[in-house]
Amino acid sequence: MPTMTIDGQEITVDRGTTVLQAATQLGIDIPTFCYHPGLTIVANCRMCLVDTNKSPKPLPACHATAMDGMEVWTQNEKVQKVRKSVLEFILVNHPVDCPICDQAGECVLQDHYFNFSAQPSRLFHRKQHKPKAKVLGPDIMLDAERCILCTRCVRFCDEIAKTPQLTVVNRGEHSEITTFPGEELDNPYAINVVDICPVGALTSRDFRFQTRVWFLQTGRSVCPECSKGCTIRVDTFEGVPRRYKPAHNPQVNDWWMCDTGRLSYSDYLDNRMEGPTTTVDGKRRVADTESAVRGAVEILRKEGAGKVVVVVSPWFTNEDAYLTARLLKGPLSGAAVYMGGRPDGVQDDILIEADKNPNRRGVAEIFNAVGVSYAPLSALSTAGKTTALIFGDNHGLSDAQRDLLGGLDHRIVVGAFMTPLWRQATVFLPARIHWEKDGSFTNVDGVVQRLERVVKAAATAKSDGWYSMKMGYALGGGYRFDTPGAVFDALCHDVPGFAGMSYSRLGDHGMVLGSGEPPLVPSPDVATDGPALEAAP
């Protein structure tokens, strides 16, 4: 256990800890380019050089191991001079085309230049020119002039994606990143190299030239494309999501996410159905939310729970699942419940899971705890039923199943998109999608993570749980919540796996099911069989 001093602060660290890690523990910031906590250390950018008493020359902090009695200075005159020189060296052939560079605004080189150098160029010779706008793969462009040769992308392909596709060729100032002959940068995790590129050398062809990053507004969310549930940021511009970026979460995805998930945002931008409809005298009519819900409730009341088929969705948030479970345990107990969801797809042993639904684990946990039993949608049977209540419109229904549902008298559909189900619906209730609602998802490993509302939905679109709550309330279930937080609190009280969780305790990285400390004082049961407080909405 070596004891060392960094900028006058003493710290004892584990054997093998690097100076950079020790400094991070003390909250001291050392600038880096090539160092990435998820990749091996190469110490080739020299930006993290620090002055020590163990060597006459400055040492790279990312690579130098902590030694007993070591003294480190990260701010003295020598280090400042070294940083300035390193930056000048890196910028020798850099085109400094920040105004047209997509990375500007989130560029490490820009930040370091303004923090540690901020000197005008002293060079007058012509810069070395290299390929610009070179296509490396289906989703990646390279501007070799902007590259500072930190080799983060090369190491990412070798170590994380396990597909060695990139390398450095040539020597000296002719060095450049390129793909191996005949190879393309097309691995399923390729766009991560854009995230880890500290400069604008690697850019995503999807986001290229879309907007400047300082115009983006951002919120934390969870990627819904598979049950892994990578923690992401949804970046929006003018209220429209423009890209996903993975957020660091050691419990789920570290720093990475797959390209399929990352590019999936565009699937949710078009074909939205945001208006409720009802059927009056056999004709489909535009309705307002209140009358559409009332129409659905009247159908359910008239037919009775025993004649209802309910299709629930693993795309529910935990809150939606809880409210729907309450509906199915209360007023609609006796209905046949089927679990839908998208069919399984490809998987690998890095991040991608076969189950392409974000919250199957959480919905199962909640339904089991509340006591709602369900069958898979493949076992769908409508014998003796007259009404279907379908949550979600991405169940991958077969034609036979669609015919079965079409043969019923009523189909109440809670959906978000223009699908065949929308055409079949007798009552359509527009739903919000994942980036439009507050809530939480439980991933395949049981990690419960928050979703933030990043985009404002149309006023007529409500979450699936909201409809369940309103219908249950009107049918005499008598439970009502004002916020998703209140639903989550009630859910944590009722479902053992969620005990001890709350939105604030979930934090940035989420909590694993069953890991929460039970609360000291049990919260009052806010939501059971109270009398109906008001007439049907």
Next chain:
Amino acid sequence: MATVQVERRELTLAEKLYIPEVVRGLVVTTRQMLKNAFGKKDVATIQYPEVKKVYPDRFRGRHRLTTREDGTVRCVACMLCSTACPAKCIHIVAGDRGGADVEKYPISFEIDLLVCVYCGFCEEACPCDAIRMDSGRHPLPSFSRDKQRIHKVQLLEDGVRSIARQGGEGT
């Protein structure tokens, strides 16, 4: 800035009575009228549009976009003007030009003249002399708000060729 206390002057008895002050005002107006009717003309009103006022040299007027020597728009869609714009009236959609030397160009470049405050920050922010506010022309009136959103085509109508060097030293 500190608050400046202004001492209010007490009104005199004549001022408080109101009528003498009205008469005093009428005297000024009547004198001006008689002077203009019979004597030397001293009229502040300009007979627009027959007579037009000479604007000061620093009057900016409507924006315009400059062109390169080959006639293409100089703008590289860096959006620094819309970043600098305090009124958020500049809307640019960037596209890939496909050329090797200049990658980016504006597919659409819109300025909402009703929102613009004519501060000239866009011109100052522009790194390549692509937008200028020196046309000296007023925005024209229109019957709809849409007409006041001017597009790349209109901005280029007034445009001149600019030969200012693009890119820095030693490129």
